[in-house]
Amino acid sequence: MPTRVAVLDDYQAVAESYADWGGLPDTEVRFFHDHLDDEDALVDRLVGFDVLVLMRERTPLRRSLLARLPKLRLAVTTGMRNASIDLEAAREYGVVVCGTQGSAAATTELAWALILSLVRHIPAEDAAIRAGGWQHTVGTDLAGATLGLLGLGRLGRAMVPVARAFGMDVIAWSQNLTDQAAAEAGATRVDKDELFARSDVLSIHLVLSDRTRGLVGARELALMKPTAYLVNTSRGPIVDEQALLTALREGRIAGAGLDVFDREPLPTDHPLRQAPRTVLTPHIGFVTHRTYAQWYVGAVEAIAAFLAGRPINVLNPAPRPSS
Template sequence: MRVIVTDDWEHAALSATEWGDLGSDVSVEAIGEHLDAARLADRLAGADVVVAMRERTRWDAALISRLPDLRLLITTGAANAAIDLAACAAHGITVCGTRSHPGSAAELTWALILAAARRLDRVFPAMAEGWPSSVGTALHGRTLGLLGLGRVGGTVARVGAAFGMEVVAWTPTLNAARAAEYGARAVRRDEVVESAHFLSLHLPLTATTARTVGAADFARMRADAWLVNSSRAGIVDTGALRAALEAGSIAGAALDVFDEEPLGRDSFLRGRSDVILTPHLGYVTDSAFRVWFADVVEDIRAWRGGEPIRVLE
C-alpha cells in the first residue's frame, strides 16, 4: 500500500511518528513542495492513501476525479474546508480527520500581537547591524477586541486579561456569563471594532462570515489599531484591507493567513512597513505534528481493518 503526505513544507511528516507501525507492506513518502493540480495528480498516481496538510491544497472535484487509485484521504485536523466531501463520496473515497493540539493558534496570535506592539519585525533584523531603538506600545490598559470567542479566541482572551488589557468580544450568541469565563466583556460587534487597539479574528469561515470584515469595519477602527488574523483569510475583504492600509486609516495588519498560499511574490502585502507577515504558522508546532501524524497512522490502521474512525461527512 502506498501512502503520500502532501504539502510537507517543513519536511517534518516522516519524522513526526512511527510510520513503521503500519507494517512492511506500506510505503510512505512526502511531497515537500506545493504543486499545482496537474502536477500533483501525476505525483499521486497509484497512491491508495493521501494525507492532506490542512488546507494547503484544494481537493476539489476536478482533482479528485484524476485520482482513481485513491481510497482514503486524511486531513490533519478535525475539518478541512478545502476538501469536496461530496466528490470524495461519489468516488468511493473515505475521508478522515485527526485531533489537534490545543494552544498552537492562540500562541501564534500572541506572537503577532507582541511583534506589532514592539515592532519586533523591525528590531530583530536591525539588531544584527547595530543598536535599534523604538518606543513600543504597552498592552496593559489597552483594549483587545475579539471577533470570535471559541476555543482559540477564549485562550487569546485569557492571555490579554493576564496582560492587564481590557478584553471585549463578540460572537452572534455570546452572553455576558460566557464572556466573563475568559476574562472578557460581551459587547456589540461595532463596539469591538471601534474600541480595539488590537482587533483579532477568531471566527470560522462560513458563507455567513466570508468577507464580513470589510470597508465599514476599517472605517470604524481606531487610527492606531492593528488587525490581527491567524484564523482564515477569507473572513477579510482583502481589497478593503488594502485600501485601509494605503489610506493610513489603521496602524497596520499582522497576518498569518492569506487568500493565496504560498503568498505570491508580487502581493501588495509584501514590503510594507505597516504589515507583519508569517507563513501560516498558526498550527505548525512540534506537538501538533506529533498528535496529527500519530492519529494519521491510527486512521490508516482502522480503515484497513474495515472500521474507519474520525470519518468526515
Template sequence: MKVVVLDDWNQVWESAEPIKRLRERAEVVVYTDAAGSEDETAGRLAGATVVVANRERTRFTKSLFERTSELRLIAQTGTGIAHIDAPAATERGIAIATTPGGSTASVAELTIGLMIAVFRQLGANDAAMHRGEWPMPVTRQLGGKTLGLVGLGSIGSATAKIARAMDMKLLATGFSLTPERAVTQGAKAVSLDELMGESDVVSIHLRLSEKSRGLISAERLSRMKSSAILVNTARGAIVDEPALVEALRSGRIAGAGLDVFVTEPLPENNPFRELPTVVMTPHIGWITEEAYDAFVTNSVKNITTFMDGEPTNVKFPEALRR
C-alpha cells in the same frame, strides 16, 4: 493498502515514528514537493486508498475524485477543509477525518506574539539594531487594552487565556457564540460591528467559509479606532486585503500582524511588503515541532482506526455508508 502523504514541505513525515509503524501495515509514499497540476496530483494518488492532506496545500475537487477511484479516506491535518469539495467526497464515499487541537497552542502563541510585535515595533527595532543604530521609540503595552476576538473556538479561547493573564479586557463575537459561552472565557459577547469599534486589537479566529469570506470588509475596517491594530492568524480570505492595505496606507488603523494571506506564498510585489506598520510571518502559526507531532500521531491514528473498521474523527459519517 496504499497511503499517500502530500505536501510534506517541511520533510517531517518520512522519518516520523508513527509513519514507520504504519509502514508495517501499508505502503506509504511521501511527497515533499507541491504537485504542479491536478493531473500530477491524480497521478500521485493513483492506487491510493488514503491520502494525508497537509493543511490546505492541495485542492480536492470533484474532478480529482473522479480520477481517483480507489480513494476512500482523506486524513486531514488540522480541522480546516475549505480546500475539499466535501459534498463531492461524501457522494463518492470518501471520508474526511480531521485532527482537532493539534496546533491550538502554537497558533495562539503566535497570535499574541504578533500583537506584541506590532505594539512594541519589534521588527523595526530589530532591523535598526542590526544596522548599528540604537532606536528609542515610545511604544505601547497590551496590558489594560481591549482585545476583540472574532471567533471563540479552540484557538480563540486559547488566545483569550493568554490575554487574560496579560490583564487585557476581552470582547468576542462569532456566528454561533452565546453570551454564556463568552463568559466562560472571560469575555463579553458583542456584535461584530461593536467589537470593531471598541477594540484596541482585533484578532481573527474563524474558519474560512462562505459566511466568513470577506467578513472583515472596508466598511468594518472603517469602524476601528485609528490606534487599533488587526491580527489575522486564521485565513487570509476572511479579510478584504485591498481594503486593509488602504486602511494601513492612510493611517486609518495603526498596524497589522498577519500570518495568513489570500495568495500564499505571498507574491514579491504584494503591497503588504511595503508597509512599515505591518509585521508578517509566512503562515507559520501551526508549524511547530509539537503541532507536527500531534498531526502525524493523530492522522496515523485516524488511518489505522479506518483500516480496522472503526473510523475516528470523521466529519461526514454518511460517506462511510456509501
C-alpha cells in the same frame, strides 16, 4: 500490490520523523515537500495513490480532483476540520475522509507573538539594531488597552486569560455570541461596530464560511482607531486583502499581524510582502513539534485503522438508511 500513501505539502521535510510510517502493513509511503496548485499536475502526481495525507488546507480536495483519482480510497487530514475537502463528493466517489485529534494552543500562542511583535515593533527594531541603529520606535502598552475578539469559540476564549494577565479589557462579538457566553469566557459582548471602534488590538478567531468570508472589509476597517492593530491567525479570506492593503498604505490603522492569506503559499510578488507596518508569518500557527507529533501519529493510526477495516475519526460517514 502494496497500499500506496502520499503525504502532501511536507514543506519542512519532517513528516517522516514524527511517526512510525514503516509500521503500516504492506504500504509504500512517499513524502512530497513541494506544493502544486495546478489540478493536472496534481492528477499526474497522485493518480496512482490509494491514500492521501493532507496537511490542513494546503491542497484542496475538490470534486473535480476527486473525480480524476479513481484509486483513491482514503484521505486523512490533520485536524478534525478541513473546509477545503468536498466531503459529499468524497463520499460519492467512495473515499473515506478521516481526521486527527490535536491541540489548538499553538495558534493562540502565535496570535500573542504577533500582537507583541506589532505593539513593540520587534521586527523593525531587530532589523535596525543589526544595521547599526538604536531605538527607532515607541511601543504601545497592552496594560489598560482593549483586546477585541472577533469570535469567541475555543481559540478566542483561550486569548482571554492572557489578555487579563496583561491587564487588558476584553470585548467580543460573533454572530451567535450571547451576553452570558461572553461573560462566562471572561469577556464583554458588544455589537460588531463597537468591537471595531473600541478595540486597540482586534484578533480574529472565526471559522471560514460563506457568512465570514469578507467579514472584515473597508467599512469595518474604517471604524478602527488609527492606533489600532489587526491580527489574523484564522483564515485569510475573512479579511478583504485589498481593503486591508489600502488601510495600511493610508495609515488608517497602526498595523497588521497576519499568519494567513487568501492564497498560500503567498506569491513572491504579492503586495502584502511590501506592505508597511506589518508582521507576516507563513501560516505557522499550528507548526510546532507537539502539534506535528499529534497529527502525523494520528494520521498513521487512521491509516492503520482503515486498512484493518475499522476507520476512526471519520468526517464523511455514510448516511444512515431511513427507517
